[in-house]
Amino acid sequence: MTAALPRWSRMLGIAVLLALLAFAIFGPLANLFLWAFAEKWYFPNKLPQEFGFTFWGRVFAPRGNAIASLGTSVWIAILTVIVSLAVAIPAGYALARLKLRWRGLILLAFLLPQAIPNLPVYVNIARVFYEIGLNGTILGVVLVHAAHGLVLAVWIASAAFASIDVSLEEAARNIGASAWTCFRTVTLPLALPGLIASAIFVFLESLDEFTGTYFVGVPDVTTLPLLMFNASMGGNYQIASITALLLLVPSIAFMLVVERFLKADVLAMVGR
Protein backbone atom coordinates (compact mmCIF):
# COMPACT_ATOMS: atom_id res chain seq x y z
CA MET A 1 0.00 0.00 0.00
CA THR A 2 2.62 2.50 1.11
CA ALA A 3 4.48 2.12 -2.16
CA ALA A 4 1.56 3.81 -3.91
CA LEU A 5 1.94 6.96 -1.85
CA PRO A 6 3.98 9.74 -3.40
CA ARG A 7 7.54 9.99 -2.16
CA TRP A 8 7.17 13.38 -0.49
CA SER A 9 4.20 12.31 1.58
CA ARG A 10 6.09 9.28 2.91
CA MET A 11 9.05 11.52 3.76
CA LEU A 12 6.65 13.86 5.56
CA GLY A 13 5.19 10.93 7.49
CA ILE A 14 8.64 9.78 8.57
CA ALA A 15 9.57 13.33 9.57
CA VAL A 16 6.41 13.73 11.67
CA LEU A 17 6.97 10.40 13.44
CA LEU A 18 10.61 11.27 14.17
CA ALA A 19 9.54 14.68 15.49
CA LEU A 20 6.99 13.04 17.81
CA LEU A 21 9.63 10.65 19.09
CA ALA A 22 12.06 13.53 19.56
CA PHE A 23 9.42 15.34 21.62
CA ALA A 24 8.74 12.20 23.68
CA ILE A 25 12.45 11.89 24.47
CA PHE A 26 13.64 15.48 24.74
CA GLY A 27 10.40 17.07 26.01
CA PRO A 28 10.76 15.61 29.51
CA LEU A 29 14.49 16.44 29.52
CA ALA A 30 13.75 20.02 28.40
CA ASN A 31 11.17 20.37 31.16
CA LEU A 32 13.80 19.33 33.71
CA PHE A 33 16.24 21.81 32.21
CA LEU A 34 13.71 24.66 32.52
CA TRP A 35 13.08 23.83 36.17
CA ALA A 36 16.81 23.83 36.87
CA PHE A 37 17.11 27.45 35.73
CA ALA A 38 13.72 28.75 36.93
CA GLU A 39 13.71 31.42 39.62
CA LYS A 40 9.92 31.69 39.67
CA TRP A 41 7.47 29.42 37.87
CA TYR A 42 3.82 29.46 38.86
CA PHE A 43 0.81 27.90 37.18
CA PRO A 44 -0.47 28.64 34.52
CA ASN A 45 2.65 30.19 32.97
CA LYS A 46 4.05 28.10 30.12
CA LEU A 47 7.61 29.17 30.84
CA PRO A 48 9.29 30.29 34.06
CA GLN A 49 8.57 33.94 34.88
CA GLU A 50 12.20 34.49 35.80
CA PHE A 51 15.36 32.61 34.95
CA GLY A 52 18.46 32.69 37.10
CA PHE A 53 21.15 30.94 39.01
CA THR A 54 20.07 31.55 42.61
CA PHE A 55 19.35 27.87 43.20
CA TRP A 56 22.62 26.84 41.53
CA GLY A 57 24.38 29.11 43.99
CA ARG A 58 22.56 27.37 46.80
CA VAL A 59 23.36 23.89 45.48
CA PHE A 60 27.03 24.67 44.98
CA ALA A 61 27.47 26.67 48.19
CA PRO A 62 30.78 25.54 49.71
CA ARG A 63 29.07 24.03 52.73
CA GLY A 64 25.86 23.13 50.93
CA ASN A 65 24.25 19.71 51.18
CA ALA A 66 24.67 18.98 47.49
CA ILE A 67 28.45 19.26 47.44
CA ALA A 68 28.65 16.98 50.48
CA SER A 69 26.26 14.48 48.86
CA LEU A 70 28.17 14.58 45.59
CA GLY A 71 31.36 13.84 47.51
CA THR A 72 29.68 10.98 49.39
CA SER A 73 28.24 9.55 46.16
CA VAL A 74 31.54 9.64 44.26
CA TRP A 75 33.47 8.21 47.24
CA ILE A 76 30.98 5.34 47.60
CA ALA A 77 31.08 4.68 43.84
CA ILE A 78 34.90 4.57 43.79
CA LEU A 79 35.01 2.18 46.75
CA THR A 80 32.33 0.02 45.11
CA VAL A 81 34.39 -0.19 41.91
CA ILE A 82 37.49 -1.20 43.90
CA VAL A 83 35.66 -3.88 45.90
CA SER A 84 33.75 -5.21 42.87
CA LEU A 85 36.71 -5.39 40.51
CA ALA A 86 39.04 -6.82 43.16
CA VAL A 87 36.84 -9.90 43.40
CA ALA A 88 35.42 -9.85 39.84
CA ILE A 89 38.72 -9.89 37.91
CA PRO A 90 39.99 -13.18 39.43
CA ALA A 91 36.51 -14.70 39.18
CA GLY A 92 36.08 -13.54 35.57
CA TYR A 93 39.49 -14.93 34.65
CA ALA A 94 38.75 -18.31 36.23
CA LEU A 95 35.36 -18.51 34.52
CA ALA A 96 36.83 -17.65 31.14
CA ARG A 97 40.09 -19.60 31.21
CA LEU A 98 40.23 -22.27 33.90
CA LYS A 99 38.54 -25.58 34.36
CA LEU A 100 35.70 -25.33 36.84
CA ARG A 101 33.20 -27.94 37.76
CA TRP A 102 29.68 -26.49 38.16
CA ARG A 103 30.73 -23.56 35.95
CA GLY A 104 27.12 -23.14 34.79
CA LEU A 105 25.87 -23.04 38.37
CA ILE A 106 28.52 -20.47 39.32
CA LEU A 107 27.58 -18.28 36.35
CA LEU A 108 23.94 -18.59 37.44
CA ALA A 109 24.85 -17.41 40.95
CA PHE A 110 26.41 -14.34 39.36
CA LEU A 111 23.21 -13.70 37.44
CA LEU A 112 20.80 -13.76 40.39
CA PRO A 113 21.27 -10.23 41.77
CA GLN A 114 20.32 -8.81 38.35
CA ALA A 115 17.48 -11.24 37.73
CA ILE A 116 15.68 -11.24 41.08
CA PRO A 117 13.76 -8.27 42.51
CA ASN A 118 16.17 -6.61 44.92
CA LEU A 119 13.75 -5.13 47.39
CA PRO A 120 13.64 -8.17 49.77
CA VAL A 121 17.43 -8.15 49.86
CA TYR A 122 17.72 -4.47 50.75
CA VAL A 123 14.98 -4.68 53.38
CA ASN A 124 16.58 -7.58 55.23
CA ILE A 125 20.19 -6.54 54.80
CA ALA A 126 19.23 -3.24 56.40
CA ARG A 127 17.85 -5.20 59.35
CA VAL A 128 21.03 -7.26 59.70
CA PHE A 129 23.28 -4.23 59.25
CA TYR A 130 21.30 -2.38 61.88
CA GLU A 131 22.07 -5.09 64.40
CA ILE A 132 25.79 -5.20 63.65
CA GLY A 133 26.13 -1.43 63.42
CA LEU A 134 26.69 -1.17 59.66
CA ASN A 135 23.49 0.76 58.94
CA GLY A 136 24.12 4.38 58.13
CA THR A 137 27.78 3.75 57.35
CA ILE A 138 29.66 4.18 54.08
CA LEU A 139 30.96 0.61 54.34
CA GLY A 140 27.43 -0.77 54.62
CA VAL A 141 26.29 1.08 51.49
CA VAL A 142 29.44 0.04 49.58
CA LEU A 143 28.86 -3.64 50.39
CA VAL A 144 25.26 -3.46 49.20
CA HIS A 145 26.28 -1.68 45.98
CA ALA A 146 29.16 -4.10 45.40
CA ALA A 147 26.97 -7.22 45.69
CA HIS A 148 24.88 -5.81 42.85
CA GLY A 149 27.66 -4.27 40.74
CA LEU A 150 29.80 -7.37 41.03
CA VAL A 151 27.44 -9.26 38.76
CA LEU A 152 27.95 -7.02 35.75
CA ALA A 153 31.66 -6.84 36.52
CA VAL A 154 32.07 -10.65 36.56
CA TRP A 155 30.12 -11.14 33.34
CA ILE A 156 31.94 -8.40 31.44
CA ALA A 157 35.36 -9.34 32.82
CA SER A 158 34.77 -12.98 31.92
CA ALA A 159 33.71 -11.98 28.40
CA ALA A 160 36.75 -9.70 28.08
CA PHE A 161 39.14 -12.52 29.08
CA ALA A 162 37.36 -15.04 26.86
CA SER A 163 37.71 -12.79 23.80
CA ILE A 164 41.53 -12.82 24.05
CA ASP A 165 43.35 -15.17 21.69
CA VAL A 166 44.73 -18.04 23.80
CA SER A 167 47.78 -18.46 21.53
CA LEU A 168 49.16 -15.10 22.73
CA GLU A 169 49.20 -16.38 26.31
CA GLU A 170 50.63 -19.71 25.22
CA ALA A 171 53.42 -17.94 23.35
CA ALA A 172 54.36 -16.02 26.50
CA ARG A 173 54.30 -19.19 28.59
CA ASN A 174 56.40 -21.06 26.00
CA ILE A 175 59.23 -18.53 26.18
CA GLY A 176 59.34 -19.02 29.92
CA ALA A 177 57.00 -16.43 31.46
CA SER A 178 55.44 -17.50 34.74
CA ALA A 179 51.65 -17.65 34.96
CA TRP A 180 51.61 -14.40 36.92
CA THR A 181 53.97 -12.57 34.52
CA CYS A 182 51.90 -13.81 31.59
CA PHE A 183 48.69 -12.56 33.22
CA ARG A 184 50.22 -9.20 34.17
CA THR A 185 51.96 -8.43 30.86
CA VAL A 186 49.78 -10.15 28.24
CA THR A 187 46.27 -11.01 29.46
CA LEU A 188 45.52 -7.98 31.63
CA PRO A 189 46.54 -5.29 29.09
CA LEU A 190 44.52 -7.02 26.36
CA ALA A 191 41.44 -7.26 28.58
CA LEU A 192 41.79 -3.67 29.78
CA PRO A 193 39.12 -2.01 27.54
CA GLY A 194 36.51 -4.52 28.72
CA LEU A 195 37.59 -4.12 32.34
CA ILE A 196 37.37 -0.33 32.06
CA ALA A 197 33.87 -0.72 30.64
CA SER A 198 32.85 -2.89 33.57
CA ALA A 199 34.40 -0.38 36.00
CA ILE A 200 32.33 2.39 34.41
CA PHE A 201 29.17 0.28 34.60
CA VAL A 202 29.74 -0.44 38.29
CA PHE A 203 30.58 3.21 39.00
CA LEU A 204 27.40 4.45 37.31
CA GLU A 205 25.20 1.82 38.96
CA SER A 206 26.53 2.82 42.36
CA LEU A 207 26.22 6.55 41.61
CA ASP A 208 22.57 6.15 40.57
CA GLU A 209 21.49 3.57 43.13
CA PHE A 210 18.51 4.62 45.22
CA THR A 211 16.61 1.77 46.90
CA GLY A 212 19.53 0.09 48.66
CA THR A 213 20.88 3.40 49.96
CA TYR A 214 17.36 4.41 51.01
CA PHE A 215 17.16 1.41 53.36
CA VAL A 216 20.82 0.88 54.37
CA GLY A 217 22.17 4.44 54.28
CA VAL A 218 19.65 6.03 56.66
CA PRO A 219 20.04 8.23 58.56
CA ASP A 220 23.64 9.31 58.06
CA VAL A 221 24.61 8.56 54.45
CA THR A 222 22.96 10.96 51.99
CA THR A 223 23.96 10.29 48.40
CA LEU A 224 22.99 12.51 45.49
CA PRO A 225 19.92 10.40 44.52
CA LEU A 226 18.66 10.56 48.11
CA LEU A 227 19.21 14.32 48.22
CA MET A 228 17.29 14.67 44.96
CA PHE A 229 14.45 12.53 46.29
CA ASN A 230 14.19 14.52 49.52
CA ALA A 231 14.23 17.84 47.65
CA SER A 232 11.56 16.66 45.24
CA MET A 233 9.30 15.29 47.96
CA GLY A 234 9.76 18.55 49.86
CA GLY A 235 8.41 20.40 46.79
CA ASN A 236 11.72 22.06 45.96
CA TYR A 237 11.67 21.38 42.22
CA GLN A 238 14.64 23.62 41.44
CA ILE A 239 17.04 21.85 43.78
CA ALA A 240 15.66 18.46 42.69
CA SER A 241 16.08 19.33 39.00
CA ILE A 242 19.62 20.66 39.41
CA THR A 243 20.59 17.51 41.30
CA ALA A 244 18.91 15.39 38.62
CA LEU A 245 20.95 17.25 35.95
CA LEU A 246 24.15 16.45 37.87
CA LEU A 247 23.17 12.77 37.79
CA LEU A 248 22.24 12.97 34.10
CA VAL A 249 25.63 14.16 32.90
CA PRO A 250 27.58 10.92 33.53
CA SER A 251 24.65 8.74 32.33
CA ILE A 252 24.36 10.51 28.99
CA ALA A 253 28.12 10.81 28.52
CA PHE A 254 28.40 7.05 29.02
CA MET A 255 25.52 6.37 26.61
CA LEU A 256 27.41 8.32 23.95
CA VAL A 257 30.74 6.48 24.36
CA VAL A 258 29.69 2.99 25.50
CA GLU A 259 30.32 1.35 22.15
CA ARG A 260 33.94 2.48 22.14
CA PHE A 261 34.65 0.43 25.25
CA LEU A 262 32.36 -2.50 24.68
CA LYS A 263 33.41 -3.82 21.31
CA ALA A 264 31.26 -6.32 19.45
CA ASP A 265 33.78 -9.13 20.01
CA VAL A 266 33.48 -8.74 23.79
CA LEU A 267 29.69 -8.39 23.66
CA ALA A 268 29.50 -11.59 21.63
CA MET A 269 31.26 -13.49 24.45
CA VAL A 270 28.90 -12.34 27.25
CA GLY A 271 27.35 -15.41 28.85
CA ARG A 272 29.37 -17.92 26.86
Added chain:
Amino acid sequence: MASSSRIADPDGSADWRSYALVAPALAVIALFFLLPLALSAVLAFRSKNGDFTLEHFAKSWDLYRTDLLFTIGIVLLSTVLIGVVAIAIAAYLTLGENPRAVAVLRWLYRWPLFIPFIVTGQIMRTFLAKNGMLNHVLIGTGLIEPLAAQSVLDWRGIVVAFVWKQAPFVTLLLAGAMASIETQHIEAARNLGAPRWRVLVDVLLPQVWGTLLVGLVLSFVTMLSVLSVPLMINPNSPTMITVDVAYRINTHSDYAVANALCLISLAVAAFAAWFYLRHASRSVMQK
Protein backbone atom coordinates in the same frame (compact mmCIF):
# COMPACT_ATOMS: atom_id res chain seq x y z
CA MET B 1 48.60 -27.97 22.00
CA ALA B 2 45.28 -27.61 23.72
CA SER B 3 42.70 -26.33 21.32
CA SER B 4 40.31 -25.68 24.18
CA SER B 5 40.06 -22.11 25.39
CA ARG B 6 40.74 -23.31 28.95
CA ILE B 7 44.51 -23.61 28.97
CA ALA B 8 45.38 -24.61 32.51
CA ASP B 9 45.62 -28.33 32.96
CA PRO B 10 43.43 -29.40 30.07
CA ASP B 11 43.12 -33.08 31.02
CA GLY B 12 43.26 -33.15 34.80
CA SER B 13 40.49 -32.34 37.21
CA ALA B 14 39.80 -28.77 38.20
CA ASP B 15 42.49 -27.15 40.28
CA TRP B 16 41.65 -25.89 43.80
CA ARG B 17 43.27 -22.60 42.74
CA SER B 18 40.50 -21.98 40.18
CA TYR B 19 37.96 -22.18 42.99
CA ALA B 20 40.07 -19.89 45.16
CA LEU B 21 39.84 -17.26 42.39
CA VAL B 22 36.04 -17.50 42.27
CA ALA B 23 35.49 -17.85 46.02
CA PRO B 24 35.71 -14.17 47.12
CA ALA B 25 33.15 -13.07 44.55
CA LEU B 26 30.83 -15.93 45.45
CA ALA B 27 31.22 -15.05 49.14
CA VAL B 28 30.10 -11.45 48.51
CA ILE B 29 27.01 -12.72 46.63
CA ALA B 30 26.25 -15.29 49.34
CA LEU B 31 26.63 -12.91 52.29
CA PHE B 32 25.06 -9.77 50.90
CA PHE B 33 22.51 -11.24 48.52
CA LEU B 34 21.54 -14.86 49.13
CA LEU B 35 21.57 -14.66 52.93
CA PRO B 36 19.21 -11.66 53.15
CA LEU B 37 17.00 -13.32 50.54
CA ALA B 38 16.75 -16.46 52.67
CA LEU B 39 16.05 -14.30 55.71
CA SER B 40 13.14 -12.78 53.83
CA ALA B 41 11.58 -16.22 53.37
CA VAL B 42 12.09 -17.09 57.04
CA LEU B 43 10.63 -13.86 58.43
CA ALA B 44 7.59 -13.98 56.17
CA PHE B 45 6.51 -17.36 57.56
CA ARG B 46 7.41 -16.89 61.24
CA SER B 47 4.91 -15.83 63.89
CA LYS B 48 5.78 -13.78 66.98
CA ASN B 49 6.56 -16.87 69.05
CA GLY B 50 8.58 -18.50 66.31
CA ASP B 51 6.05 -20.92 64.82
CA PHE B 52 5.25 -21.40 61.16
CA THR B 53 2.36 -19.18 60.10
CA LEU B 54 0.57 -17.80 57.07
CA GLU B 55 -0.98 -14.87 58.94
CA HIS B 56 1.39 -12.32 57.38
CA PHE B 57 0.28 -13.39 53.93
CA ALA B 58 -3.38 -13.20 54.96
CA LYS B 59 -2.79 -9.69 56.33
CA SER B 60 -0.92 -8.67 53.17
CA TRP B 61 -3.78 -9.92 51.04
CA ASP B 62 -6.38 -8.10 53.19
CA LEU B 63 -4.54 -4.81 53.19
CA TYR B 64 -2.83 -4.73 49.82
CA ARG B 65 -4.62 -6.92 47.27
CA THR B 66 -5.70 -3.86 45.26
CA ASP B 67 -2.10 -2.66 45.14
CA LEU B 68 -0.91 -6.12 44.16
CA LEU B 69 -3.30 -6.31 41.18
CA PHE B 70 -2.48 -2.69 40.38
CA THR B 71 1.26 -3.52 40.36
CA ILE B 72 0.83 -6.52 38.08
CA GLY B 73 -1.42 -4.49 35.76
CA ILE B 74 1.03 -1.58 35.52
CA VAL B 75 4.06 -3.77 34.96
CA LEU B 76 2.31 -5.98 32.39
CA LEU B 77 0.97 -3.00 30.45
CA SER B 78 4.41 -1.36 30.52
CA THR B 79 6.04 -4.57 29.31
CA VAL B 80 3.63 -4.84 26.37
CA LEU B 81 4.15 -1.18 25.41
CA ILE B 82 7.93 -1.54 25.69
CA GLY B 83 7.73 -4.54 23.36
CA VAL B 84 5.66 -2.61 20.80
CA VAL B 85 7.96 0.43 20.86
CA ALA B 86 11.10 -1.72 20.70
CA ILE B 87 9.82 -3.76 17.75
CA ALA B 88 8.75 -0.64 15.85
CA ILE B 89 12.07 1.17 16.32
CA ALA B 90 14.30 -1.88 15.80
CA ALA B 91 12.33 -2.84 12.68
CA TYR B 92 12.76 0.60 11.13
CA LEU B 93 16.47 0.57 12.00
CA THR B 94 16.81 -2.74 10.16
CA LEU B 95 14.43 -2.29 7.23
CA GLY B 96 14.22 1.51 6.83
CA GLU B 97 14.98 2.70 3.31
CA ASN B 98 15.78 6.31 4.12
CA PRO B 99 19.37 6.25 5.43
CA ARG B 100 19.11 9.71 6.95
CA ALA B 101 15.96 8.81 8.90
CA VAL B 102 17.62 5.59 10.10
CA ALA B 103 20.68 7.55 11.28
CA VAL B 104 18.53 10.10 13.12
CA LEU B 105 16.47 7.35 14.76
CA ARG B 106 19.60 5.46 15.83
CA TRP B 107 20.94 8.63 17.45
CA LEU B 108 17.60 9.53 19.00
CA TYR B 109 16.13 6.44 20.63
CA ARG B 110 18.88 5.59 23.09
CA TRP B 111 19.09 8.80 25.15
CA PRO B 112 17.23 7.43 28.19
CA LEU B 113 19.31 4.22 28.17
CA PHE B 114 21.43 4.88 31.26
CA ILE B 115 19.27 7.49 32.96
CA PRO B 116 18.47 6.08 36.41
CA PHE B 117 14.89 5.37 37.51
CA ILE B 118 15.08 7.98 40.25
CA VAL B 119 15.97 10.72 37.73
CA THR B 120 13.27 9.44 35.35
CA GLY B 121 10.83 9.81 38.25
CA GLN B 122 11.82 13.44 38.79
CA ILE B 123 11.75 14.21 35.05
CA MET B 124 8.24 12.78 34.63
CA ARG B 125 7.05 14.45 37.83
CA THR B 126 7.62 17.80 36.16
CA PHE B 127 6.74 16.84 32.56
CA LEU B 128 3.40 15.13 33.27
CA ALA B 129 2.17 17.48 36.00
CA LYS B 130 -0.88 19.64 35.43
CA ASN B 131 1.40 22.61 34.70
CA GLY B 132 3.99 20.44 32.99
CA MET B 133 5.28 20.77 29.47
CA LEU B 134 3.03 18.01 28.10
CA ASN B 135 -0.12 19.96 28.91
CA HIS B 136 1.36 23.26 27.69
CA VAL B 137 2.22 21.71 24.34
CA LEU B 138 -1.18 20.03 24.02
CA ILE B 139 -2.90 23.34 24.80
CA GLY B 140 -0.52 25.32 22.58
CA THR B 141 -1.19 23.10 19.57
CA GLY B 142 -4.93 23.30 20.19
CA LEU B 143 -5.30 19.58 20.90
CA ILE B 144 -6.98 20.16 24.25
CA GLU B 145 -8.76 23.09 25.93
CA PRO B 146 -6.84 24.80 28.76
CA LEU B 147 -9.52 23.74 31.25
CA ALA B 148 -9.21 20.11 30.16
CA ALA B 149 -5.58 19.99 31.28
CA GLN B 150 -5.13 17.33 33.93
CA SER B 151 -2.29 15.77 35.81
CA VAL B 152 -1.14 12.42 34.44
CA LEU B 153 0.64 11.63 37.71
CA ASP B 154 -1.27 8.45 38.51
CA TRP B 155 -0.92 4.92 37.13
CA ARG B 156 -0.49 6.38 33.63
CA GLY B 157 2.50 8.42 34.80
CA ILE B 158 4.17 5.29 36.18
CA VAL B 159 3.62 3.47 32.88
CA VAL B 160 5.00 6.41 30.86
CA ALA B 161 8.09 6.59 33.09
CA PHE B 162 8.70 2.83 32.81
CA VAL B 163 8.30 2.75 29.02
CA TRP B 164 10.45 5.86 28.57
CA LYS B 165 13.25 4.37 30.64
CA GLN B 166 13.15 0.68 29.59
CA ALA B 167 12.18 0.77 25.88
CA PRO B 168 15.66 1.91 24.72
CA PHE B 169 17.26 -1.05 26.54
CA VAL B 170 15.02 -3.62 24.84
CA THR B 171 15.37 -1.77 21.51
CA LEU B 172 19.16 -1.91 21.80
CA LEU B 173 19.08 -5.68 22.35
CA LEU B 174 16.53 -6.22 19.60
CA ALA B 175 18.21 -4.01 17.01
CA GLY B 176 21.49 -5.82 17.72
CA ALA B 177 19.83 -9.20 17.20
CA MET B 178 18.15 -8.03 13.99
CA ALA B 179 21.42 -6.63 12.66
CA SER B 180 23.06 -10.04 13.04
CA ILE B 181 20.46 -11.75 10.83
CA GLU B 182 21.94 -12.50 7.43
CA THR B 183 20.86 -9.84 4.98
CA GLN B 184 20.33 -12.50 2.31
CA HIS B 185 17.21 -13.70 4.16
CA ILE B 186 15.76 -10.21 4.14
CA GLU B 187 16.76 -9.51 0.55
CA ALA B 188 15.38 -12.83 -0.65
CA ALA B 189 12.01 -12.03 0.90
CA ARG B 190 12.08 -8.49 -0.52
CA ASN B 191 12.97 -9.80 -3.99
CA LEU B 192 9.98 -12.11 -3.87
CA GLY B 193 7.88 -8.98 -3.49
CA ALA B 194 7.08 -9.23 0.23
CA PRO B 195 6.13 -5.85 1.74
CA ARG B 196 8.25 -4.69 4.66
CA TRP B 197 5.72 -5.54 7.36
CA ARG B 198 5.62 -9.14 6.07
CA VAL B 199 9.43 -9.31 6.18
CA LEU B 200 9.21 -8.11 9.79
CA VAL B 201 6.54 -10.62 10.83
CA ASP B 202 7.72 -13.63 8.82
CA VAL B 203 11.50 -13.25 8.63
CA LEU B 204 12.80 -10.91 11.36
CA LEU B 205 10.59 -11.52 14.39
CA PRO B 206 10.78 -15.34 14.44
CA GLN B 207 14.58 -15.10 14.51
CA VAL B 208 14.81 -12.50 17.31
CA TRP B 209 11.93 -13.78 19.45
CA GLY B 210 14.32 -15.13 22.10
CA THR B 211 16.18 -11.84 22.43
CA LEU B 212 12.92 -9.92 22.68
CA LEU B 213 11.68 -12.23 25.45
CA VAL B 214 14.92 -11.90 27.44
CA GLY B 215 14.72 -8.12 27.24
CA LEU B 216 11.06 -8.05 28.21
CA VAL B 217 11.39 -10.51 31.10
CA LEU B 218 14.41 -8.60 32.47
CA SER B 219 12.45 -5.35 32.18
CA PHE B 220 9.40 -6.93 33.85
CA VAL B 221 11.44 -8.09 36.84
CA THR B 222 13.29 -4.77 37.08
CA MET B 223 10.11 -2.70 37.01
CA LEU B 224 8.50 -4.96 39.62
CA SER B 225 11.07 -3.90 42.22
CA VAL B 226 11.46 -0.21 41.40
CA LEU B 227 10.65 1.89 44.43
CA SER B 228 11.62 5.39 43.32
CA VAL B 229 9.26 5.85 40.35
CA PRO B 230 5.96 4.99 42.12
CA LEU B 231 7.15 6.82 45.23
CA MET B 232 7.72 9.99 43.22
CA ILE B 233 4.83 9.79 40.76
CA ASN B 234 1.98 8.25 42.74
CA PRO B 235 2.65 7.28 46.37
CA ASN B 236 -1.05 7.19 47.35
CA SER B 237 -3.21 4.08 47.13
CA PRO B 238 -3.68 2.39 44.76
CA THR B 239 0.04 2.25 44.20
CA MET B 240 2.77 -0.31 43.71
CA ILE B 241 3.74 -3.02 46.21
CA THR B 242 7.24 -1.57 46.62
CA VAL B 243 5.74 1.57 48.16
CA ASP B 244 3.76 -0.57 50.62
CA VAL B 245 6.91 -2.46 51.61
CA ALA B 246 8.73 0.80 52.35
CA TYR B 247 5.69 2.03 54.29
CA ARG B 248 5.42 -1.12 56.44
CA ILE B 249 9.07 -0.77 57.40
CA ASN B 250 9.44 2.97 57.84
CA THR B 251 6.16 3.55 59.65
CA HIS B 252 5.42 0.28 61.46
CA SER B 253 8.81 -1.54 61.52
CA ASP B 254 6.64 -4.45 60.35
CA TYR B 255 9.22 -6.72 58.74
CA ALA B 256 6.87 -9.71 58.69
CA VAL B 257 4.25 -8.19 56.39
CA ALA B 258 6.95 -6.38 54.38
CA ASN B 259 8.68 -9.69 53.73
CA ALA B 260 5.40 -11.42 52.89
CA LEU B 261 4.80 -8.70 50.27
CA CYS B 262 8.37 -9.16 49.01
CA LEU B 263 7.84 -12.90 48.63
CA ILE B 264 4.62 -12.31 46.71
CA SER B 265 6.47 -10.08 44.24
CA LEU B 266 9.24 -12.69 44.03
CA ALA B 267 6.56 -15.22 43.11
CA VAL B 268 5.32 -12.91 40.35
CA ALA B 269 8.89 -12.55 39.07
CA ALA B 270 9.34 -16.32 39.22
CA PHE B 271 6.19 -16.69 37.13
CA ALA B 272 7.73 -14.38 34.50
CA ALA B 273 10.93 -16.44 34.54
CA TRP B 274 8.92 -19.67 34.17
CA PHE B 275 7.03 -18.15 31.23
CA TYR B 276 10.37 -17.29 29.62
CA LEU B 277 11.92 -20.71 30.22
CA ARG B 278 8.87 -22.47 28.81
CA HIS B 279 9.15 -20.43 25.60
CA ALA B 280 12.92 -20.81 25.45
CA SER B 281 12.71 -24.60 25.77
CA ARG B 282 9.95 -24.76 23.18
CA SER B 283 12.05 -22.85 20.64
CA VAL B 284 15.01 -25.16 21.36
CA MET B 285 12.73 -28.17 20.77
CA GLN B 286 11.62 -26.72 17.44
CA LYS B 287 15.22 -26.44 16.30
